[in-house]
Structure formats: C-alpha cells, structure tokens
Amino acid sequence: MKKISTYSLILAIIVTSCGVNYHINKAIKKGYRVETLTDTIRIQTIDSFPKLIRDSIFWEKFITTKDTVIQIQKEYIPKTRFIQRFDLKRFNDSLQHIRTIYADSLRYALKTNKKQLKTDLKHQKVKQDKTFTDTMKFVAVSLFFLFLIILMFKISKYFKLDELK
Numbered sequence: 001m002k003k004i005s006t007y008s009l010i011l012a013i014i015v016t017s018c019g020v021n022y023h024i025n026k027a028i029k030k031g032y033r034v035e036t037l038t039d040t041i042r043i044q045t046i047d048s049f050p051k052l053i054r055d056s057i058f059w060e061k062f063i064t065t066k067d068t069v070i071q072i073q074k075e076y077i078p079k080t081r082f083i084q085r086f087d088l089k090r091f092n093d094s095l096q097h098i099r100t101i102y103a104d105s106l107r108y109a110l111k112t113n114k115k116q117l118k119t120d121l122k123h124q125k126v127k128q129d130k131t132f133t134d135t136m137k138f139v140a141v142s143l144f145f146l147f148l149i150i151l152m153f154k155i156s157k158y159f160k161l162d163e164l165k
Helices: 002-016 020-030 081-112 114-129 132-159
Strands: 033-053 056-076
Touching: none
Parallel strands: none
Antiparallel strands: 033 056
C-alpha cells in the first residue's frame, strides 16, 4: 500500500508540473533563438560507359549533377550572468596586461630617445614662433585699428560731437 501511495504521489507531481512550452517560452524571453539556415549543394558524379567502335573499346564519360537542399538549425543560447562576469574579468585582465607591456616599452623608448625628442621639440617651437605670416598678421591688425581710430576722429569733427557736451 505504501508503494502505491508513493508512486501515485510521484505521478501526481510529474503530471501537474510545468510543461515543455513553459520552459521554452521562458528561455525565449531570456534570449534563446533557433535559426534555420538553408543551403544548396551541388554534387557532381562522373559515370563512364564502354562504347564499341569497330574493334576497339572507348570509355565515354558523363558528368551528372544533383542538387540537394540542406537545412541547418543554429541555436543561440545566451550566457548566464556568471559566465558574462567571468568573461569580462578575463578580458579586463588581459587588457591590463597589454597596457603594462606597452607602458614598459614606451618608458624604454622615452629613455633612449629623450635627448633627441627634447631638441626636436625646441626646434619646432622656434620655427612656429617666428613665421613671417604671423608678424604680417599682427601688422595688418594694428593698421586696421589705427585706421578705425582716425576715422572716428574725422567723423566726430564732421558732426561736431564735441560741441554738444
């Protein structure tokens, strides 16, 4: 009697539990996808048949092609949070390692070429400061402002703005 009651309890639990559709819908909500890809493949076969011409036998070749359609089901299973965190941590660790490698090589390059870099920068600054176009721009702007000041004095004399005060 005890066996029958335990079997019936187990059977009742199995029958009333959630079904396959429930689990599939839950997986689809989390990002599960099934894609079917179709592709056509051509298969070539070579057949040869003997052909009698007078006293000799010749083999004649026939090439036949057959098309077959193949369907491939591709499933995308999303990663769990634990796997995503692990992958991100591994990526950051490798990125940190690469940064230290390049920092060391950059330090070495700066130590070896430090004097050359300083002299190159000094020459570039001197060349940039003393260009002819920069001095001509300064002269042109100063002449423009001088012209404006003279024009203002002429206008003030013409309209006699000094007498109004």
